[in-house]
Amino acid sequence: MKRKLLPILLAAALLLGVFSVSAGAAPGLGLPSLAEVYKDHFMIGGCFGADKWSGGREELFFRHYNAMTAENAMKPSSLYDQDRELDFRAIDAMLAAVSGYGNVLHGHTLVWHEQSPAWLNQNGDGSPVTRQEAERNMASHIGGVAGHFAGKVYSWDVINEALSGAPDPCDWRGSLRKNEWYRAFDNGDPGEAGYDYIDFAFRQARAADPGAILYYNDFGLDNARKANTVAAMVREVNGAWLAQGNTRLLIEGIGMQGHYDLSTKAKDVEKSIQLFAGLGVKVSISELDVKAKPAMPGEILKQAAVYAALFKVFKDNSGVIERVSFWGLDDGTSWLNLPQFGGPGADPLLFGADLNAKPGYYAVIDPEGFLQTHRRLGYDIFLGSNARAWMDAGLYHPNNYLRYGYTLLYYLLWPGARVAYWVKDIF
Ligand code: XIL
Numbered sequence: 001m002k003r004k005l006l007p008i009l010l011a012a013a014l015l016l017g018v019f020s021v022s023a024g025a026a027p028g029l030g031l032p033s034l035a036e037v038y039k040d041h042f043m044i045g046g047c048f049g050a051d052k053w054s055g056g057r058e059e060l061f062f063r064h065y066n067a068m069t070a071e072n073a074m075k076p077s078s079l080y081d082q083d084r085e086l087d088f089r090a091i092d093a094m095l096a097a098v099s100g101y102g103n104v105l106h107g108h109t110l111v112w113h114e115q116s117p118a119w120l121n122q123n124g125d126g127s128p129v130t131r132q133e134a135e136r137n138m139a140s141h142i143g144g145v146a147g148h149f150a151g152k153v154y155s156w157d158v159i160n161e162a163l164s165g166a167p168d169p170c171d172w173r174g175s176l177r178k179n180e181w182y183r184a185f186d187n188g189d190p191g192e193a194g195y196d197y198i199d200f201a202f203r204q205a206r207a208a209d210p211g212a213i214l215y216y217n218d219f220g221l222d223n224a225r226k227a228n229t230v231a232a233m234v235r236e237v238n239g240a241w242l243a244q245g246n247t248r249l250l251i252e253g254i255g256m257q258g259h260y261d262l263s264t265k266a267k268d269v270e271k272s273i274q275l276f277a278g279l280g281v282k283v284s285i286s287e288l289d290v291k292a293k294p295a296m297p298g299e300i301l302k303q304a305a306v307y308a309a310l311f312k313v314f315k316d317n318s319g320v321i322e323r324v325s326f327w328g329l330d331d332g333t334s335w336l337n338l339p340q341f342g343g344p345g346a347d348p349l350l351f352g353a354d355l356n357a358k359p360g361y362y363a364v365i366d367p368e369g370f371l372q373t374h375r376r377l378g379y380d381i382f383l384g385s386n387a388r389a390w391m392d393a394g395l396y397h398p399n400n401y402l403r404y405g406y407t408l409l410y411y412l413l414w415p416g417a418r419v420a421y422w423v424k425d426i427f
Contacts (some may be wrong), residue, residue: 026059028330028355033231035066037365041318045201045325047071047287051333052162053098060355061329067104067154069286069325070094071335076116080147083120095152100295106323107149107382109157109217111201112143113179121180128180131188137203138181139199146208155213155322157255157286158205159198159206162233163218169228172236199237202250213322217255217286222264227272230254234279253322254279255286258310262292262302267311270317277320285314287327289348290360296345304359305315307350310365330355 032192035044045067046052052071053061061068072078073091095105115323120137121129129137146156159169171197177184186194205214216234219229241250255277256269256331276283290306292299314321332353337343350361363370398406 001081009233012144017072028351028357031357033362033366034064034350034361035362038324041064041315043067043323043325045069045104045106045323046329047108047325047327048094048098049073051087052329054352056355057329057333058098058339061220061349062098062101062103063328065326066101067106067323068098069106069108071212071327072115074149075112075114076120076141076145078115080117082189084117085134087149088148099394104154104323105144105149105152106284106325107153107156107212108286110145110205111138111158111181111197112160113177116162116180118180121184126191128184131185131192134181134184134187134197135200142201142204143208145262146205146212151210151211151377153212154207155215155253155284156205157217158202158251159213161219162216162218163229163420164225164377167226167229169225169232170235175229197235198233199240199250202237203241204287213252213417214250215253215284215286216251217257219257219259219273219287221254221256221266222260224268224271227275231275234276238279238281249280251281253282253284256285257327258285258288259327260288260290260306260310262290262299262306264290264306266306266312266313269369270313273313273317273320277307283317283320284321284323284325285310285321286325288324289327289334289336289346291342291346291348301359304363308361308363308367308370311364312371315367324350326350327357331358 002054033344038044043066044064046061046065047069048061051057070078073094076361078091079086118126120141121134123129128134133299142158146153162176162179163172163178164175176195176198178194181197182194185192185197185200198422202214205212216230218226218230221230234254238249238251256272256276258269261267273283288310290303290310292303311324314324328349329350330351330353331337332355333349334343334346334349335341336346336348337388348357350364352358
């Protein structure tokens with residue numbers, strides 16, 4: 001017992017320093033702001049859409065996030081009217097309504113194979129337009145959109161998800177998806193090839209908004225093969241650009257989407273962050289969520305542990321990380337809980353559908369503390385001298401855990417201060 005007391009006290013000091021929970025307050029609003037907790041490290045963002053700001057969510061969103069990404073409203077398909085003209089009224093109104101919060105806006109996304117009007121790169125019969133038409137359409141699309149948002153957008157995902165499912169680090173060109181943009185750029189004169197739509201898109205974006213930081217964005221970049229393939233692509237595109245006498249990089253950032261699950265290894269994520277850092281670019285975790293499906297006993301805590309391990313890595317590498325953005329605010333409005341994306345039951349975010357903070361939130365605001373207490377104390381959680389308030393706030397109420405098939409027990413450390421622990425070994 002003596003040997004156990006020191007770590008408990010250390011954890012106590014740590015937790016008491018960070019948390020202050022008042023009973024009765026809606027936990028999501030009463031808790032420390034994520035953006036504030038990480039202000040010396042990186043921006044904390046979230047994706048937005050009408051549903052993300054409804055039902056009391058607006059306040060919570062802007063309390064915790066200082067950056068924002070449109071979930072859908074800045075994708076190509078959202079920006080054209082039936083006459084193929086750009087129409088920014090919807091997004092501009094949305095942004096105007098929240099301009100007072102002063103959040104940094106990240107643009108998502110200029111070029112993607114999904115949510116993009118077919119006429120940009122295909123004929124009526126689905127065949128690719130010519131290279132010439134594709135260049136004209138891409139230039140006017142990027143020029144029109146990035147031009148409109150110039151000065152308002154901090155950074156852009158210029159290209160989203162260009163790589164195929166079987167990436168080869170020795171052949172990034174051959175690893176590209178043969179998507180509609182690729183096929184149209186391939187449909188030109190001899191010597192013109194599909195792969196250079198990548199370079200073309202970035203150059204158009206730089207010209208349209210020289211102030212914006214230009215990102216390449218993709219998922220699965222904790223996979224070493226895919227990460228190395230992206231690195232090869234970025235190295236070559238930037239190399240060609242610099243060889244033309246430019247001094248600033250063309251691709252200045254790599255967005256790791258971060259759609260993770262319980263098997264994600266923070267170590268793999270870290271290796272890729274460091275690989276990208278070696279290219280001289282910035283890194284953002286651009287669409288973070290951690291899927292916990294199926295909702296089995298203990299998954300909510302495993303999810304918290306994954307979040308803790310990830311944020312430990314993000315903190316350790318914060319010199320290169322510009323922004324960590326969650327793909328949503330709460331489980332009630334997460335895309336992953338929709339049937340078409342495998343839901344319900346994924347519950348991947350830090351706040352529940354009732355907007356209460358989940359264990360993942362506590363893991364994120366103090367990853368070291370979370371990992372330490374969970375490892376050393378057999379997953380005990382120290383509930384400082386305001387233990388009663390913690391239980392009242394719901395997170396550590398025993399009844400909350402019955403549905404996961406395990407029981408939450410407490411022991412008293414000194415009057416008022418309790419340690420909570422689960423009787424099932426969950427990790
Ligand atoms: C998703 C949105 O969350 C959904 O609302 C929409 O129906 C489909 O797209 N990678 C991306 C995002 O780059 O744009 C996707 O967003 C999620 C995967």
